[in-house]
Amino acid sequence: MRTILLALTLSTTLLATPVHASNDLQLPDLGGSTGALSLSEEKALGKEFMQEARSGLDIMHDDQINDYLHSMGYRLLEHMNPPFTHYRFILVKDPNINAFAAPGGYIVINSGLVLAADNASELASVVAHELSHINQRHISRAIDESQRMQWPMLAAMLAGILLSAAGGGQAGQAAMTASTAYGIQNQLQFSRDFEREADRIGIQALASAGYDPEGMPAFFEKLQNWSRLQGGNPMEFLSTHPLTLDRIADTRNRAEQLSGKRPDPEQDHDFDRFKTRVRAFSMTPNEAVSFFRIQASSQDSYQKELGSYGLGLALAQKGQYKEAIARLEQLNGQHPSVFAYQAALAEILLDSGKYASALKSYRQLQRAHPDSTLARAGLAQALLETDEEQAAVGMARQLAGEHPQNALYQQLLARALDKAGNKSEAHRALAEYYFLTGALPSAIQQLEIARSISGNDTKARAAIDARMVEMKRSGNPQGKDKT
Known part of the structure; x- marks a missing residue:
């Protein structure tokens, strides 16, 4: 599947003219109007x-992968000045090496990029770079609403870019064609800034x-x-994040100035386990079993462990739970303090129906x-x-709170409430799940169901x-005061 992760670069290079940053963000002036x-x-x-992207992205829904990212x-955000409260980190099953930042705090990373990184610092350098795009509000700074387009047109344009990048036919191509009229050459230089x-x-x-x-210049x-080895055809990441020798040299110089205390080696061990999990779920089950059987027979003890x-x-992906459990029990016996191995064993016991x-x-x-x-x-x-x-x-x-x-x-809470017989609250929790995943009509429908079965509970009906x-209101941000 050709990657569709072009949101930031395309929106900044094709959609708008340069704008000033708002003064309260204390951002450098890149020219243009407010x-x-x-x-x-x-x-x-x-x-x-x-919401549009989810229909075209093969998102890897895995708790351990999500937790790692x-x-x-958030470890990086502690040392930034984030304008948003909540950020989303999404891993996509896609062998292309790419990542992108979307408006409002979304970071999407291809599995191919994770597998290309050799250590935690290399992956973190990409995450930090994409977070900087969001925190500096590069998309916002590249859009001048008063001269360019109204809100519905903007959302439609981004959807068109998505469709086009995913091979979505005439609708996407029309959006791309229209966008080129806004002055590509000027915007390319702006994008490099x-x-x-x-x-x-x-x-x-x-x-x-x-x-x-050093992870940033090393990965670049x-x-x-x-x-170069591929004949000069730029990979997806280099297409959407064009590199120059000056940029690489600048990051190298900055890295040398910043280098000091060496990172904790354990963070790279955690990364290796994360990368192993990503690899296991990026391949077909048969391919993964073949790959890891070879690695598990390695003479190198660490490679054998991974x-x-x-x-x-x-093996669990193939439904071969008996051997999978035996492997992980042995691994936990050898490395009893490794969280990833303990969690994997518990997870597979649950999936295999060994609930006790x-x-x-x-x-x-x-x-x-x-x-x-x-x-x-x-x-x-x-439980x-x-x-x-x-x-x-x-x-x-407690978790949802x-x-x-x-x-x-929220989905877990809805399931628990439903099984406990609290139907009205279960529908309210399910409404929150749908709302958070961008399915507003389904969220409203669940609240209506909750209201209809809440009986004479006036307090509950008022809250609903x-x-x-x-x-x-959240689905119609127009007319709100700027925040």
Whole structure:
């Protein structure tokens, strides 16, 4: 599948003229007039774009993968000045080496880029770069609403870019053709300014967060060398993030100035396990089993360890749970303190229907890692399968309360409430799930169902009505004050 992750570059190079940043963001002046989107408009645009994107992206829905990217992203954000409260980090099953930033706090990364990175710092350099695009509000700064287009036209244009990049036929091509009339040559230079700015801010966050700043120039050079070996045809990442020798040299110089304390080696071990998991779920089950059987027979003890982990995951994908569990039990016996291995065993026990054993494993995992949302979410699922609905409701409610923007926890809460017999609240939780995934009509429908079965509970009906108004308003950001 040809990657469709062109949102930032295309929107900045094809959609608009340069604009000043708003003064309160204290951003460098890149020329042009004022007129950036408000934060609320940018968030709404991002939701609309990602709703369209989800239908064309093969998103990898995996708790451990999501947790790793979320942890890396927020670790970097602690050393930035983010304009948004919530960010989403999404991994797409796509062998092309690419990543992109969409409006409102969305970072999308191809599995091919993860597999191309050799260590945590290289991957983190890309995440930091894309976060800088969002935090510097490059899309917003490239759109002058008063001279360019109204909101519906803008959303339609981004959808057209998406369709075209995905091979969506005449509708996408029409949007692309129209967009070229806005002066491509001027915008290309402007886009390079954005890229340099993202490099500069990203590499500073990279070093401040405890990663090796050398990861950025090292990864850039690696990609450029690979491109040369392929006959000069630029890979997707280089097409959407054009590199120059000056940019690479600048990041190298900055890395040398920032280099100091060496990163914790354990972060690269965590990355290796994350990469192994991504590889296991990026291949077909048969390919993955073959690949990891070879790695698991390696004479190198570390490679053998990673191969055994990948093999356990791959066997489970094929439904060969007995061997998968045996592999992971042996791995946990050899490395009893590695969270990824413990979580994988508990997960596969749950998937294979060994609910009592899964519950025991998740209890042990939660005791060892009491702050882990992964451990608590897994425990809640195991409690549901062992008919401990009330305990599951309590844990799911706690998770949803702590992470109100996590759609999967709302879905888990809805399932727990439904099994516990609380139908009205279950529909309200399911409404939140649909709302967070961009399905506003389905969210409203669930609230209407919740209202209809809430009986004479006037307090509940009032809360449902108020939430319905909030959801409908959030789908129409026009006319709001700039925030």
